[in-house]
Amino acid sequence: MEAFTYQFTALRGIQAGREFYVVMCPLKLIPKIFLFDEEEIPPExxxxxxxxxxxxxxxxxxxxxxxxxxxxxxxxxxxxGEVSFEPRASKGQERNVGSLVVPMTARFLINDGQHRRAAIEEALKENPQLGDETVSVVFFIDAGLGRSQQLFADLNTHAVRPSKSLGILYDKRDPFSRLALSLAESVPVFRGLTEMEKTTISNRSPKLFTLSAIYQATQELLHKHRNDSVTRADLPIARDFWTTLSETIPEWRQVIKREVSAVILRNQYVHAHGVVLHAFGIAGRTLLATYPDDWKKRLAPLAEVNWLRTNTTQWEGRSMEHGKMSKALINVNLTANLIKQIIDLPLSADEAALEKRVAKQA
Incomplete structure (x- = not known):
């Protein structure tokens, strides 16, 4: 062990076959040893x-x-870092009570509690006497970035949930999360244009789609649910579909080549929003099932569609409501119905019934 160390009175426990430790840490020590990731570091x-x-x-x-x-x-x-636990006794209950010795050069990474840590630092500036009080800290031994990200996902599963995109990004246990991330990194219209952390995209963001939108649309495309098994064929099928669509829609080609910004596309076109991406997934599933051998050429009519939001004849009441994009399920389904009709796909009985019901209400 190194000469300069922190020593904590600790309780040792076991979870999932790994040792962890519970210590009481003085509040004045919290801001000194615990750091949170800087904002400029990419979320992945x-x-x-x-x-x-x-x-x-x-x-x-x-x-x-x-x-x-x-x-x-x-x-x-x-x-x-290289930590050691020195138990009070070699057997009995006190074998799990002792001192946790941590070198001062070790790196401490907060998995849950960064806002409490920052608040403690602020409070100590106004009332330093709080520094001698303690907060319990649960220490896990670091096993790399992937393990730390999984800890974050697991700890937040039953707490206040992180954004869907961030949960997908950090969840290494869900095979579909890994598939969605692979698509975000390899499909031309997603690569470098995917918002990895947030579920919504700000007005001036250079991103086009969220990771959660890609996840949801691809679930529809492959007819999968969360934690469903993913086959070897799923990734190439999904990548081929989204890549072909990237090459088919003129405005998507422009944003890939950086000839137009994602901001302009989102402001002017319906196909730059999650509701239409979701609808593409629904229509794509039927397309792949109906024409497994020549589905690519059947996407060609989509290149001639007027995707402008000002084209209210087609998009109002489907992907838009009162001029605004709508993520409601009925709008997703109505948009998918129109896409199916454009590429000459039959509507299911439920889809046809939805069209009739909406027509009567118009």
Whole structure:
């Protein structure tokens, strides 16, 4: 072990065959040893969401205003370094009570609790006396970025959920998450144009689709559900479909070549939104099933479609409601129906019934 170390009184436990440790950490030590990932690091190389600084003052104020009543849940962190546990006894219950010795050069990565950590730092500036109080910390031994990202996904499964895109990005256990990420990295219209962290895209973002939209649309395309098994054929089929569509739609080709910005496409065209991507997945599933050998050439009519949002004759009441894009399921299905008709695919009985019902209401 190195000469300079942190020593914590700790309880040792076992989860999933791995040792972990619970310690009581003085609040004044929290800001010094725990770091969160910097915002400029791409989300796929982080193990946390970006810090929402707007939440920090509220949590800090709660701590300061309730010095005799506040309650903080445990912080969960990974230690990247050579640690040792020195038990009080070699057997009996006290074999799991002892000292956790961590070199000061070790890296501490918060898996859950970065907002509490930032709030503690802010509160200590106003009331340093809080520094001698403690918060429980659960330490896991770091097993690499993938393990830390999976810890993040697991810890948030039954808590306040992260965005769908970030959950998909970090969930290594869901085979479809891995498939969606592969598509985001390999399909021309997705590569470099996918919002990996958020479920919605801001007005000035250079991204075109969210990872969650790709995930959902490809589920429809392959007729899969979360945690369904993924076959060897699924990725090449999905990649081939989305790549062919990328080459078919003129405006998508333009954004791939950077001849037009994603901002302009989202502002002016319906096909630059998740509702239409979802609809493409639905129509694509029928296309692949109906024409497995020559489906590519049957996408050709999509190149001649007026995809402009100003084309309200086609898109109002389908992908748009009152001039705004709508993600409602009925709008997804009505958009898919129109795409099917454009590429000469038959509607199912339910789809035909939906068309009749909407026509009567018009």
């Amino acid at each position: 190389l982080r193990a946390q969401r970006t810090l929402n600084r707007a939440r920090v003052p509220e949590i800090a104020r709660y701590l300061l205003d309730n010095p005799t009543e506040y309650v903080f849940s445990s912080i969960t962190a990974s230690i990247d």
